[in-house]
Amino acid sequence: MSNTWPAPADAAAIFQRLLAGGDPVAKSDFAVAFLDLLVAFLRATHPHEDDHALFTAAEDALLSVMNKPSVFDPTRGTDLAAFLRMAASADLKNLRDKEWRRRKHHEHRDCVELPDDDGNSSAEDATELASFDDPALAEVIAAFTEAERIVFELMRTGERRTEVFAAALGLGNEPLESQERHIKRLKDRIKQRLKRAGGKA
Amino acid sequence: MNEALDHFAARVATDPSFLSHALAEYARSASLDDPGLAAALGCPVTELAKLRLCGMPRSEPEHFRGDVATIAKRFGIDAVTLAGIVRRGQSLARLREARVAGEPGFLLAARDDAREPPPVEGADT
Numbered sequence: 001m002s003n004t005w006p007a008p009a010d011a012a013a014i015f016q017r018l019l020a021g022g023d024p025v026a027k028s029d030f031a032v033a034f035l036d037l038l039v040a041f042l043r044a045t046h047p048h049e050d051d052h053a054l055f056t057a058a059e060d061a062l063l064s065v066m067n068k069p070s071v072f073d074p075t076r077g078t079d080l081a082a083f084l085r086m087a088a089s090a091d092l093k094n095l096r097d098k099e100w101r102r103r104k105h106h107e108h109r110d111c112v113e114l115p116d117d118d119g120n121s122s123a124e125d126a127t128e129l130a131s132f133d134d135p136a137l138a139e140v141i142a143a144f145t146e147a148e149r150i151v152f153e154l155m156r157t158g159e160r161r162t163e164v165f166a167a168a169l170g171l172g173n174e175p176l177e178s179q180e181r182h183i184k185r186l187k188d189r190i191k192q193r194l195k196r197a198g199g200k201a
Numbered sequence: 202m203n204e205a206l207d208h209f210a211a212r213v214a215t216d217p218s219f220l221s222h223a224l225a226e227y228a229r230s231a232s233l234d235d236p237g238l239a240a241a242l243g244c245p246v247t248e249l250a251k252l253r254l255c256g257m258p259r260s261e262p263e264h265f266r267g268d269v270a271t272i273a274k275r276f277g278i279d280a281v282t283l284a285g286i287v288r289r290g291q292s293l294a295r296l297r298e299a300r301v302a303g304e305p306g307f308l309l310a311a312r313d314d315a316r317e318p319p320p321v322e323g324a325d326t
Contacts, residue, residue, distance in 0.1 A: 022259075022264075022268075023256075023271070024220070024255050024256040024257070024258055024259075024268045024271055024272050025255050025256075025271060025272060025275050026256065027219070027254055027255060027256050028251045028252070028254040028255045028256075031206065031209055031251075031254045032206070032251060032254075035205050035206060035209060036203065036205055036206075039205045051204075052208075055204075055205055055208045055209070056212075058205070059208070059209050059212060062209075063213075067218075145303040146300055146301050146303060147301050147302060147303050148303075150301065167215035167216075168215075169301050169302075170215070170294070170297060170298040170301050170302075172215050172216045172217060173216065173217040173218055
């Protein structure tokens with residue numbers, strides 16, 4: 001792998017292969033050409049970030065172009081390398097923001113004691129407060145389908161990212177809206193069953 | 202080995218648009234680690250990440266063979282071997298997805314039948 005950014009003509013050639021489609025090696029060549037350089041760029045500009053975040057942000061930038069090459073418009077005067085650096089920086093910021101929001105949410109949730117509302121609490125609250133020692137709950141959980149069990153286990157870990165649920169359910173290739181709909185349906189079904197079984201506990 | 206490429210290749214193992222997806226299913230089913238998978242494919246283990254980051258060969262018969270041939274040629278591996286591994290990996294992935302989606306039959310088949318078995322015709326009781 002090279003330590004220098006591909007020449008604009010070389011980068012354009014790889015991009016054209018992605019854009020044209022039908023070349024199964026194009027994604028690999030694109031990753032080989034840019035991944036290390038993007039990680040090195042992010043490491044230099046964000047020296048305090050851990051490798052996992054740097055890798056993930058660089059991958060996100062590459063995936064955005066791999067999955068939808070038209071996100072990069074060469075006629076706008078920006079070269080592909082510059083576009084990827086901007087995208088990776090933005091993706092790293094998004095990752096940081098998402099992590100910050102997740103931490104704040106957990107801190108907030110840990111501090112708040114939900115009031116007893118005679119069974120009118122939301123389904124989500126019911127799931128979060130469920131006591132799994134209850135035989136009725138255990139019966140409901142045992143009756144989960146494979147998909148429900150996967151979603152339930154992820155919910156218990158506090159996972160909220162759609163992409164993680166989608167990957168675990170094998171929905172990675174579906175459009176985001178379809179993933180969200182599918183996951184929400186499963187979550188709602190699980191929450192309702194737990195709630196009916198006394199999940200408020 | 203390249204840590205960033207390995208990380209990327211592992212990440213896309215759940216994405217059916219990458220060859221990594223089929224290779225992961227195949228390796229899992231055959232209990233192969235990376236050296237084992239590389240041996241099955243006939244390529245150096247150092248090439249695995251790049252191979253995994255290739256696009257999944259298109260499933261239409263008119264494209265599949267050509268896509269496999271393109272990948273095989275680039276990585277110096279046998280196209281027939283690669284085609285067999287990809288086909289098996291894709292089949293396993295489809296089975297897994299059907300099972301996860303809760304399609305009828307998969308879970309039922311795995312359960313014991315708690316009902317009394319019907320009497321066997323002609324058997325003494």
